[in-house]
Amino acid sequence: MKITDAMCEFEKANEDKAFFSFEFFPPKTEAGVANLYDRFDRMAQLNPLWIDVTWGAGGSTAQRTLELCTNALKYHGLEPLMHLTCTNMQKEMLDSALKECVEHGITNILALRGDPPKDQERWTAVEGGLEHASDLVAYIRKNYGDFFCIAVAAYPEGHLENPDKEKDLQMLKVKQDAGADFAITQLFYDNEEYFAFLEKAKAIGVTIPILPGIMPIQSYQGFKKMTTFCKTKVPQHIIDDLEPIKDDDQAVKDYGVKLAVEMCREILDHGVKGLHFYTLNLETSVMRIIEGMMLVDTHISNRVLPWRPSVHKKRS
Numbered sequence: 001m002k003i004t005d006a007m008c009e010f011e012k013a014n015e016d017k018a019f020f021s022f023e024f025f026p027p028k029t030e031a032g033v034a035n036l037y038d039r040f041d042r043m044a045q046l047n048p049l050w051i052d053v054t055w056g057a058g059g060s061t062a063q064r065t066l067e068l069c070t071n072a073l074k075y076h077g078l079e080p081l082m083h084l085t086c087t088n089m090q091k092e093m094l095d096s097a098l099k100e101c102v103e104h105g106i107t108n109i110l111a112l113r114g115d116p117p118k119d120q121e122r123w124t125a126v127e128g129g130l131e132h133a134s135d136l137v138a139y140i141r142k143n144y145g146d147f148f149c150i151a152v153a154a155y156p157e158g159h160l161e162n163p164d165k166e167k168d169l170q171m172l173k174v175k176q177d178a179g180a181d182f183a184i185t186q187l188f189y190d191n192e193e194y195f196a197f198l199e200k201a202k203a204i205g206v207t208i209p210i211l212p213g214i215m216p217i218q219s220y221q222g223f224k225k226m227t228t229f230c231k232t233k234v235p236q237h238i239i240d241d242l243e244p245i246k247d248d249d250q251a252v253k254d255y256g257v258k259l260a261v262e263m264c265r266e267i268l269d270h271g272v273k274g275l276h277f278y279t280l281n282l283e284t285s286v287m288r289i290i291e292g293m294m295l296v297d298t299h300i301s302n303r304v305l306p307w308r309p310s311v312h313k314k315r316s
């Protein structure tokens, strides 16, 4: 099902409730993949509206990303949103990925430009001129019409490569005009940045939903690394709270849950209808946040999952 349709259905059925979704990345090993499938099952009990699987820069995880999305849909009762980048790849890889999605009933794509692969400083355009996410959105619309629901990335604090925040915001409008259906933001820890971004986007005619990307703090080092890499603004009160507990892993995790619950409550109070969680392939913190916010009716629902063979690591 297209995520935009699922959002509409959810809103009709749950006036006062918020939906949520979970992002995962493809593990490097077979054992990691098997663990992730078990995690899918446990997290599926919370009824996320969808899950998404990242696409390694330059298509480095193409097969695994497709495999995880296909199996999530077929065997785990989860609606997949497949990330797809359009740089540092052969165009054939792009076409073949989109064709496989059609074949396997994957109807949701997060269309991205992509970062340069690890060993390269700069990204390069796909043959035929796909160099921005908006080009990929337009390409998908041109070749697949309305088959896909298309999501795009948004940057409340601005994309790092574009010092002009207004022009960067304008690019979200360009993505919408090319056919994007909704957006998911880069992580942030200052809700005010997100709220201001929503206002500015609305003022320039962005009407698609812009869902907040929430990354719970799960380890001090991980948090430092990620916020440094993304140059994310970290409010002083978070720095002050973390400083005395930074060597106590459990205390940092507990703080991360508490902070995310506070942030999410404020976001929902602001009228936002859904939350997107960067899980980092870990479940405990995100499940505690969902349960802490009482976004699910029971502790863990008795969701019946579709039958599947015991081993389904390879796509059939």
Ligand code: FAD
Pocket: 053, 054, 055, 056, 057, 058, 083, 084, 085, 111, 112, 113, 114, 115, 131, 132, 133, 134, 152, 153, 154, 159, 160, 161, 162, 167, 168, 169, 171, 174, 184, 185, 186, 187, 213
């Ligand atoms: P774009 O929207 O193309 O923007 C990139 C830059 O170009 C910006 O500075 C923008 O202002 C500028 N720009 C955009 N359009 C134009 C235009 N038409 N003319 C001139 N300038 C323009 N990376 C991965 O490799 N794999 C993933 O799975 C992945 N998932 C992500 C999920 C989310 C929710 C987010 C927020 C990011 C994700 N990324 C992923 C990272 C992403 O690839 C990088 O942030 C990348 O640098 C930009 O991608 P984009 O799609 O936002 O690009």
